[in-house]
Amino acid sequence: MSGLAFAALVLCLHITAGESQQFTIIVEHSQINVTAGGDALLSVRPSGNVSSGSWIFKGVAVAQWIGQYEVVDTGYRSRAELFTSNGSLLLKSVNNADSGEYQLTMVPNSGSQTSATVTLRVTGQSQNFTIHVEHSRLNVPEGGDAFFSVRPSAGVSSGIWFVKNEIIAFWNNQNVTEEFTSRAELFASNGSLLLKSVNSADSGEYRVIMVPTSGSVTSAFVTLQVLGQSQNFTIHVEHSRLNVPEGGDAFFSVRPSAGVSSGIWFVKNEIIAFWNNQNVTEEFTSRAELFASNGSLLLKSVNSADSGEYRVIMVPTSGSFTSAFVTLQVLVETRREESHPSLGPDIRRGNLP
Numbered sequence: 001m002s003g004l005a006f007a008a009l010v011l012c013l014h015i016t017a018g019e020s021q022q023f024t025i026i027v028e029h030s031q032i033n034v035t036a037g038g039d040a041l042l043s044v045r046p047s048g049n050v051s052s053g054s055w056i057f058k059g060v061a062v063a064q065w066i067g068q069y070e071v072v073d074t075g076y077r078s079r080a081e082l083f084t085s086n087g088s089l090l091l092k093s094v095n096n097a098d099s100g101e102y103q104l105t106m107v108p109n110s111g112s113q114t115s116a117t118v119t120l121r122v123t124g125q126s127q128n129f130t131i132h133v134e135h136s137r138l139n140v141p142e143g144g145d146a147f148f149s150v151r152p153s154a155g156v157s158s159g160i161w162f163v164k165n166e167i168i169a170f171w172n173n174q175n176v177t178e179e180f181t182s183r184a185e186l187f188a189s190n191g192s193l194l195l196k197s198v199n200s201a202d203s204g205e206y207r208v209i210m211v212p213t214s215g216s217v218t219s220a221f222v223t224l225q226v227l228g229q230s231q232n233f234t235i236h237v238e239h240s241r242l243n244v245p246e247g248g249d250a251f252f253s254v255r256p257s258a259g260v261s262s263g264i265w266f267v268k269n270e271i272i273a274f275w276n277n278q279n280v281t282e283e284f285t286s287r288a289e290l291f292a293s294n295g296s297l298l299l300k301s302v303n304s305a306d307s308g309e310y311r312v313i314m315v316p317t318s319g320s321f322t323s324a325f326v327t328l329q330v331l332v333e334t335r336r337e338e339s340h341p342s343l344g345p346d347i348r349r350g351n352l353p
Helices: 003-012
Strands: 025-027 031-035 040-042 044-046 050-057 060-066 069-072 080-083 088-091 100-108 114-123 131-133 137-141 146-148 150-152 156-163 166-170 184-187 192-195 204-212 218-227 235-237 241-245 250-252 254-256 260-267 270-274 288-291 296-299 308-316 322-331
Touching: 025 114, 031 040, 040 114, 044 100, 060 080, 069 080, 131 218, 137 146, 146 218, 150 192, 150 204, 166 184, 166 192, 235 322, 241 250, 250 322, 254 296, 254 308, 270 288, 270 296
Parallel strands: 031 114, 137 218, 241 322
Antiparallel strands: 025 044, 040 088, 050 060, 050 100, 060 069, 080 088, 100 114, 131 150, 146 192, 156 166, 156 204, 184 192, 204 218, 235 254, 250 296, 260 270, 260 308, 288 296, 308 322
């Protein structure tokens, strides 16, 4: 089917019925600056369900879709990837000729068709932005949790995790798609993903795309293999609750039941320390000390803001990774000067008659 015929079919599918509904297209970045040779992610999200749509650039229908059926222009087939679940478009290995305005039109199941524009600017010098993947292959027993641990080489403005062309989580707003809401947890501070209670259907290649604050879009891959038999890996917590005076040191003492390859400590969704390389995040560098031999954590000079539930995740050398929790309560001392107004001044000084 030719591009023009397909576009005509997309428009014919839209029938205006009575009063139109407020359908909108949310554009993550209306202007994207990407270095030559890099990848450009034109990230969008419709406010409702969409039946069809198209991306147009300089009169060329780069990509179009109706439901799950998609057509990519022959000139872009090796470089363009369309995500029909939300209409986002990935352009790989961009060059100066790709610079310009890309127009997206979506036809909702209910309401009026809407358009949005994304401007792509391709710059000359490529920057070396990379994504470090802790483990490129994960073997997790069925029913266990899979931790996709990644770390970008520079600041990241947004990103996305998906598997088998199905989006799991958005990076820019910590949004988890409906199907994975009860099982997926996204750590926006570094883009790592936690997938709980995995089953054989979860096996496959997972891909993360990150958009750096400066530089070119980059991808990384992690392969998950779900194994049949679960292994009993546990974390022993010496004290599940710590009461520490303000200004004192809190020692989160833990012990894994088997060898551990890596892990992470965090509180209030903020990462404190990585396990695999004994790295302590910048905010806690002067106060936190990690004992990689068993995963215990020392937090010095605590204050009331440090109170809360601390969580450690460990990835064993064999078996499913496991979590443990420790609650810290920082005690703030209140001083009171005792007074006995009924006693005379001499008696209060200790001068008894």
